[in-house]
Amino acid sequence: MAQTPATPALGPAKALVCRECGASAALGPHYACEECFGPLEISYDFGDVTRAGIEAGPANIWRYRGLLPVPPNVIDTPNTEPGWTRLVRADHLAESLGIRTLWVKDDSGNPTHSFKDRVVGVALAAARELGFKVLACPSTGNLANAVAAAAARAGIRSAVFVPSNLEEQKIITTAVYGGTFVTVDGNYDDVNRLASEIAGEQDDWAFVNVNVRPYYAEGSKTLGYEIAEQLGWRLPDQIVIPVASGSQLTKIDKAFQEFIKLGLVEDKPYRVFGAQALGCSPIAAAFKAGHDVVRPVKPDTIAKSLAIGNPADGPYVLDVARRTGGAVEDVTDAEVVEGIQLLARTEGIFGETAGGVTVATLRKLVQTGLLDPDAETVIINSGDGLKTLNAVAPVARPSADIAPTLEAFRASGLA
Amino acid sequence: MAQTPATPALGPAKALVCRECGASAALGPHYACEECFGPLEISYDFGDVTRAGIEAGPANIWRYRGLLPVPPNVIDTPNTEPGWTRLVRADHLAESLGIRTLWVKDDSGNPTHSFKDRVVGVALAAARELGFKVLACPSTGNLANAVAAAAARAGIRSAVFVPSNLEEQKIITTAVYGGTFVTVDGNYDDVNRLASEIAGEQDDWAFVNVNVRPYYAEGSKTLGYEIAEQLGWRLPDQIVIPVASGSQLTKIDKAFQEFIKLGLVEDKPYRVFGAQALGCSPIAAAFKAGHDVVRPVKPDTIAKSLAIGNPADGPYVLDVARRTGGAVEDVTDAEVVEGIQLLARTEGIFGETAGGVTVATLRKLVQTGLLDPDAETVIINSGDGLKTLNAVAPVARPSADIAPTLEAFRASGLA
Incomplete structure (x- = not known):
């Protein structure tokens, strides 16, 4: 596994708890319960959180950092600063x-x-603290964009896996950020399974929606x-x-x-x-x-x-x-x-x-x-x-196509 | 011309002044100097503007409404709320x-x-006060999107003119907002000329970058x-x-x-x-x-x-x-x-x-x-x-295309 500190500094997050059997585990790079294989979720000790404290924070998700499993100094590390949307x-x-x-x-x-910038933002911050070196994911689009951009901004490597038949525009909008970007000859289920297998081999790769999912989801x-x-x-x-x-x-x-x-x-x-x-x-x-x-x-x-x-x-x-x-x-x-x-x-x-x-x-x-x-x-x-x-595309069409003259415009009936 | 109030309520804006000869004109739906045909620009009487006053405003361009040619109540009218970007x-x-x-x-x-939402936001607010009923423009893309969206949000008609050979994606991203959307068989110069001609005929159409340009540009x-x-x-x-x-x-x-x-x-x-x-x-x-x-x-x-x-x-x-x-x-x-x-x-x-x-x-x-x-x-x-x-598109390409197996991933050399 990644080189995780004995006591990761993840703000108010105190432990991992199984959503099925309630068993508790120490904070770390875990996502499945050792007792029952149920999904793990973050438990917190929030302390004193006030409206004024939140309002004094930045105009992005980090105004709520006191309620998220991220290091207190998350604001000082380059990130895409998502959130606080209209x-x-x-x-x-x-x-x-x-x-x-x-x-x-x-x-x-x-x-x-997309909202994926929120969950990736939290996953990135937690993954760094947990000792991971690469930000990874299987995706069909929005998540690929968000992971590739966030890793570029943070100055770390990304590794994104998508189905080969993905639309060209989603290929471009991921590849432009650099990083490792692999198309996989299969459907999303195949890509997802492969990602889980790779996560088991690559000790320091954080697949945001797989092995750091408990942190990611909190975003x-x-x-x-x-x-x-x-x-x-x-x-x-x-x-x-x-x-x-x-x-x-x-x-x-x-x-x-x-x-x-x-x-x-x-x-x-x-x-x-x-x-x-x-x-x-x-x-x-x-x-x-x-x-x-x-x-x-x-x-x-x-x-x-x-x-x-x-x-x-x-x-x-x-x-x-x-x-x-x-x-x-x-x-x-x-x-x-x-x-x-x-x-x-x-x-x-x-x-x-x-x-x-x-x-x-x-x-x-x-x-x-x-x-x-x-x-x-x-x-x-x-x-x-x-x-x-x-x-x-089939329904968003122009009202008319005309010659570049005032006469043509008048004849269009659109005046 | 549009039904313009004798004294439009445009906040700190006090007059129009020619950038070439300095001649002054009353605020209204004018864009060229009557003396020399030079471009008109807004002149202001700002009064007392403070940091605290601005900071107390909303997280969009209207925090600066005291410095723009818009009605003081611009915040209360539906608009796309542009600005305050990262x-x-x-x-x-x-x-x-x-x-x-x-x-x-x-x-x-x-x-x-795009930044066009800023200029269109100011143009829309001024155009409504000046008595215009339709928000219009010639465009090759970003401005078309911004005008169509702003008019939809405001609940008024838009009329957007673009060259027929515009990329399909820019057609879709304008047409989706409804409104009048005309493709013109010509280049942008042809479209621009036609827009000026139409502006001369359609009394209550505000072409943001033509006949309300002095207001638009201030955005x-x-x-x-x-x-x-x-x-x-x-x-x-x-x-x-x-x-x-x-x-x-x-x-x-x-x-x-x-x-x-x-x-x-x-x-x-x-x-x-x-x-x-x-x-x-x-x-x-x-x-x-x-x-x-x-x-x-x-x-x-x-x-x-x-x-x-x-x-x-x-x-x-x-x-x-x-x-x-x-x-x-x-x-x-x-x-x-x-x-x-x-x-x-x-x-x-x-x-x-x-x-x-x-x-x-x-x-x-x-x-x-x-x-x-x-x-x-x-x-x-x-x-x-x-x-x-x-x-x-030619340079933003995947690192590799592989079969959906761990062996294929290992062989890719990307581990």
């Missing part, structure tokens, strides 16, 4: 859907334009913290979150719970909704069937950043949705495209397919009565439409 | 170029990922304000700025001068450098030849967002560069590609071709001794590499 009041979208108060948390404003908490702080230190009534592995949804819930326990926001009920594409909706299927377990599926959807057929956090997503009175819903690819267009046309935000899934799910939840249109609602746009242009 | 300390890039202290102002973090001042504030309320010693029309460069200089006059920063010398691509470098050519006038050229460069062959602010750029002891330099397209890669690999920032021009120019200025490597320097990355993927 929370946009979306009155036009709300009006078109018949909702009273709606906000869009627009995470396309991150350095490589999504910052989405929840920011939403609460940007609302003026309070929780929304309802939130709709795109679901791939399900980690983002469970961590936003965790963030809300932590803020309540720390007294940073008032304790109040809130409902958490998950959004999936019908071509990969194993959690929505389980929710609707009343199951506790999630049956894996083979993905077939344009929402590739959500296309995880065997979601690691599936059961935990079901728990959160049921505990809070929310739901997990799914929408067709055609509805996803409509969702992207609706968000762009009403609010000027061009989201990626995952954003389209979330907007379309919001609409469906209103139509089916599962979401209260009179309660304050937040939705997440987790990535950027510039990375998934193919999804809207 | 100022990144670039130690790795500095080291690779032999510079002591270097910062990158990364404007790819704006809502549609670039916010880049200068932010750099000074983010440095801790002080000016850098040197700044390198990409040059298309030249407006951005002259407005950053104007911003520095205003901050000095208002006592917000200490008065000190600073040197302003302009960066152009050799395939369209009429201002660099004039600078090197010692000319005061700029001879138009026919652009031929991959840096299309800088490809203005007849730059409106050319003479003013020469003035600023010469007055401050700076220079205007140009680089080849091959150097532009190297510049994009260097910025990505050292700092994890994937800039567009204009960013590559700026980095490559910085390198050349150090090599030729025109820029002092020991003086604190800021460079501008004005846009996003995701919009100009073709520029680096």
Whole structure:
């Protein structure tokens, strides 16, 4: 394993705890429980955390460093400084859907334009403290961009593995940062399996979403913290979150719970909704069937950043949705495209397919009565439409093509 | 003309003044001097502007609304909230170029990922107050995105005109926001001319870069304000700025001068450098030849967002560069590609071709001794590499393509 200090300096993080059996382990480069092979999660001793202390921090995720498994001096080490993205009041979208108060948390404003910059930021900071030398991942796009950029900025090596058939534009947007970048002749499952095998051999490689996953996953908490702080230190009534592995949804819930326990926001009920594409909706299927377990599926959807057929956090997503009175819903690819267009046309935000899934799910939840249109609602746009242009290419067309004359313009009927 | 109020409420803006003959005109929908046809510029009466007042404002360009020609209540009207982008300390890039202290102002973090969101934000706010009903522009890309998005967010109509041969990806990223979007069978000069003709007919259309240009151009001042504030309320010693029309460069200089006059920063010398691509470098050519006038050229460069062959602010750029002891330099397209890669690999920032021009120019200025490597320097990355993927496609390639096995990985030599 990596040369890990006996007592890693990871701020408020105190131990690793198994989410299944509750067994405890010392902080270190571990991700599976030695007792039951369940997933490990960080446990904390937060001490005194105040609104004023957070507000005095930088305009990025490190304002919450006292709530994350990172060294206290994380700010002094070169990193991409993700987070503190816009929370946009979306009155036009709300009006078109018949909702009273709606906000869009627009995470396309991150350095490589997706929420992955948050989780990679935390993974990088923890991995360095744990003694790893290389930042690695298997990916199909957003994560590859985020890892390659973060490693370049930090001045360390990256090693990114993607399927060979990845779109050309995602190849370019990863390769440009330098580092080791390997295309693998197989599908994402093949790449993921290979990454786990390599992690077992390369002692000092931190695969962010494999062997340092407990640290990595905590980065999504910052989405929840920011939403609460940007609302003026309070929780929304309802939130709709795109679901791939399900980690983002469970961590936003965790963030809300932590803020309540720390007294940073008032304790109040809130409902958490998950959004999936019908071509990969194993959690929505389980929710609707009343199951506790999630049956894996083979993905077939344009929402590739959500296309995880065997979601690691599936059961935990079901728990959160049921505990809070929310739901997990799914929408067709055609509805996803409509969702992207609706968000762009009403609010000027061009989201990626995952954003389209979330907007379309919001609409469906209103139509089916599962979401209260009179309660304050937040939705997440987790990535950027510039990375998934193919999804809207057939429908995003010019109004007219004319000759370069005033006569041609007049004749177009567009005056 | 548009239904303009007799006394438009445009904050500190008091009048329009001709940059050539100094003649004054009342605030209104005017852009050319009635006396000499010279370009009009805003003049102000700023009153009392303090650091504390600015710091209490929002984390976007409207923290400087007291210095812009916009209504005081601009914050309450839906807009894309551009600005307050990262100022990144670039130690790795500095080291690779032999510079002591270097910062990158990364404007790819704006809502549609270029600095155009700033100028469009100011143009939109002023245009509404001046009584215009439609937000319009001729464009070759970034401006089209920014205008279509800003109009969608504001809930008003947009009308965007681009050359028919524009890259497919720039078509999609504009059309997705809805609005009127016209492709014109001609080059950018044809489109620009047609836009001016339409502006003469359509009373209530604000072409941001034509008939409301005096207001629009002021938006670039916010880049200068932010750099000074983010440095801790002080000016850098040197700044390198990409040059298309030249407006951005002259407005950053104007911003520095205003901050000095208002006592917000200490008065000190600073040197302003302009960066152009050799395939369209009429201002660099004039600078090197010692000319005061700029001879138009026919652009031929991959840096299309800088490809203005007849730059409106050319003479003013020469003035600023010469007055401050700076220079205007140009680089080849091959150097532009190297510049994009260097910025990505050292700092994890994937800039567009204009960013590559700026980095490559910085390198050349150090090599030729025109820029002092020991003086604190800021460079501008004005846009996003995701919009100009073709520029680096030939060189941004994977390290290896392997079978999905540990044996294949070991054999690759990348372990």
